[in-house]
Amino acid sequence: MLDWTDRHCRYFHRLLAPHALLYTEMLVAKAVLHGDRARLLRFDPAERPVALQLGGSDPGELAEAAAIGAAAGYAEINLNCGCPSERVRSGAFGACLMAEPDLVASCVRRMRDAVRVPVTVKCRIGIDDRQDYEFFARFAAAQADAGVDALILHARAAILKGLSPKQNREIPPLRYEYAYRLKSERPSLELVLNGGIGGLEAARGHFAAGVDGVMLGRAAYQRPALLAAFEREFIDPDWSLPSAEALLEAIVAYARRELERGTRLHAITRHLQGLIAGSDGARAWRRFLGEIATRPDARPELLAAALPLVRGRLAA
Numbered sequence: 001m002l003d004w005t006d007r008h009c010r011y012f013h014r015l016l017a018p019h020a021l022l023y024t025e026m027l028v029a030k031a032v033l034h035g036d037r038a039r040l041l042r043f044d045p046a047e048r049p050v051a052l053q054l055g056g057s058d059p060g061e062l063a064e065a066a067a068i069g070a071a072a073g074y075a076e077i078n079l080n081c082g083c084p085s086e087r088v089r090s091g092a093f094g095a096c097l098m099a100e101p102d103l104v105a106s107c108v109r110r111m112r113d114a115v116r117v118p119v120t121v122k123c124r125i126g127i128d129d130r131q132d133y134e135f136f137a138r139f140a141a142a143q144a145d146a147g148v149d150a151l152i153l154h155a156r157a158a159i160l161k162g163l164s165p166k167q168n169r170e171i172p173p174l175r176y177e178y179a180y181r182l183k184s185e186r187p188s189l190e191l192v193l194n195g196g197i198g199g200l201e202a203a204r205g206h207f208a209a210g211v212d213g214v215m216l217g218r219a220a221y222q223r224p225a226l227l228a229a230f231e232r233e234f235i236d237p238d239w240s241l242p243s244a245e246a247l248l249e250a251i252v253a254y255a256r257r258e259l260e261r262g263t264r265l266h267a268i269t270r271h272l273q274g275l276i277a278g279s280d281g282a283r284a285w286r287r288f289l290g291e292i293a294t295r296p297d298a299r300p301e302l303l304a305a306a307l308p309l310v311r312g313r314l315a316a
């Protein structure tokens, strides 16, 4: 998620869920090819496994960017066909690509030829007035035929004219039944469901309906302790939420290393806002993080001193 799941966020999330597949923000393929590649692709080995999400629609460029990403150690290359923002549309990628299933299939083929790691596509159920199941199924079929390793479905349409990206994550209704139907028609296509999944109960229902995986967006960011609950429920029954002490200790150690390389403390602590979301101390914790951010001499050790604010309040 743009501006949210940067490498600092992912480092933190990995502490909560050792096996969840974490995704980068969308990186434009051209930027990977011509930009500050080392900075854009950098991640800490502890974040692994991480999937790299690319934006683009030029098969050659995407193949090259995918190869660079795979060589950098990313575990999966994902193509964004779901982002509705203006900026993305003018570059001819994101959700508007749902109208071009064959072009996307060519991108998938070229990327698959270029890497050994899985190549996946994240899409919507439709765009604008094309929200019928047949439109979606045609798009999915083209990607399946191209050998896509999984389809990740944000199960609502994107309205390219008239709705902001935020509204496009809220207003078009969720249609999980598209995912269930596709999965029943194409059982061999791996399907990961995304959109509005806020807890274990919902995820259990989707698995029971046949999907292969679930992807959490906002819920995982806003209530990161959920990640630990998902890890325990679906991956490792012996896993439990780390203690507040252990978490803060790990984050302080990470922040020390990062500050030495020039990272600002706030770049790390801003992702911790939801750590005790829902508990009675949540506001005091957020205020504390805000204060840290404005101190010019902010040191990681300040976080350790905040242990009493967090202790006993971690819960999904």
Ligand SMILES: Cc1cc2nc3c(=O)[nH]c(=O)nc-3n(C[C@H](O)[C@H](O)[C@H](O)COP(=O)(O)O)c2cc1C
Residues within 6 Å of the ligand: 001, 002, 003, 004, 024, 025, 026, 053, 080, 082, 083, 122, 154, 169, 194, 195, 196, 197, 215, 216, 217, 218, 219
């Ligand atoms: C701040 C923000 C940034 C996002 N950036 C991306 C992105 O870069 N790539 C992408 O595929 N989806 C992006 N999304 C969409 C989410 O991945 C997800 O599909 C959407 O929020 C619905 O899932 P949720 O209800 O679990 O949040 C973003 C969402 C938010 C809130």
